[in-house]
Amino acid sequence: MLNASKAGYIKMNKLFSTIGENGINEAAEFVGLTCNYNKPYRDFCRLVTGTISEQNKLHSKKNFQFNQEFVPAEGLSSKNYNWDKEEGYWVPEDRVLYNSYFYLADDVNTSVLDKFRLHGAEFTELLDGGVGLHCNLEEHLSQFQYVKLIDFAIAQGTSYFTFNVPNSECTNERCHHIVKQPLDVCPKCGAPMRQWTRVIGFLRPVDNFDKYRHIEAKRRYYAKEVK
Ligand SMILES: [Zn+2]
Numbered sequence: 290m291l292n293a294s295k296a297g298y299i300k301m302n303k304l305f306s307t308i309g310e311n312g313i314n315e316a317a318e319f320v321g322l323t324c325n326y327n328k329p330y331r332d333f334c335r336l337v338t339g340t341i342s343e344q345n346k347l348h349s350k351k352n353f354q355f356n357q358e359f360v361p362a363e364g365l366s367s368k369n370y371n372w373d374k375e376e377g378y379w380v381p382e383d384r385v386l387y388n389s390y391f392y393l394a395d396d397v398n399t400s401v402l403d404k405f406r407l408h409g410a411e412f413t414e415l416l417d418g419g420v421g422l423h424c425n426l427e428e429h430l431s432q433f434q435y436v437k438l439i440d441f442a443i444a445q446g447t448s449y450f451t452f453n454v455p456n457s458e459c460t461n462e463r464c465h466h467i468v469k470q471p472l473d474v475c476p477k478c479g480a481p482m483r484q485w486t487r488v489i490g491f492l493r494p495v496d497n498f499d500k501y502r503h504i505e506a507k508r509r510y511y512a513k514e515v516k
Pocket residue numbers: 459460461464465466475476477478479480
């Protein structure tokens with residue numbers, strides 16, 4: 290069905306049918322668990338990912354394979370949340386969408402190192418990919434600190450991560466000053482600044498996202514220290 294496939298660039302029978310997951314935090318909270326680095330939460334996550342992984346293996350055929358990923362669910366995450374709410378299912382009241390991380394992005398008590406543990410092999414080894422950790426930092430680390438943190442990621446088996454430091458862009462076109470910090474007012478000309486961050490995937494201006502992502506992006510915690 291795909292042009293690239295018809296042209297012989299991609300073999301259809303080598304493509305995966307992805308079981309995409311969104312909202313594991315909310316599922317865990319529903320059964321009374323706390324989403325941070327603790328054993329009951331880890332066991333719950335492994336039960337969910339392990340069950341899907343087992344069923345994927347059972348039902349995959351030679352020319353029809355399933356895999357499992359945490360999907361970013363850029364627009365879908367708020368739809369999932371609102372559909373469930375309208376249907377009368379329990380949803381947490383303190384957010385506007387379902388998360389796609391093993392940690393809560395707005396939790397000030399989940400340390401940077403715990404985020405790496407929560408996206409390490411203990412939590413992610415039963416997934417087939419697509420489980421990006423956004424390491425939200427208020428400002429860049431030194432080269433030495435980045436190397437230490439990457440060594441820590443290797444030790445935890447944290448395969449997919451990115452460092453995310455908010456950038457600000459002056460809205461005055463003649464100035465267009467860029468600062469690698471979250472600022473509301475341009476330090477050069479005093480005009481309002483527009484914030485850029487990785488909400489999901491690529492670095493983009495926050496005001497380009499829909500209203501639900503906009504609210505969530507504003508609430509994210511950018512760590513002031515690595516511990
Ligand atoms: Zn400016």
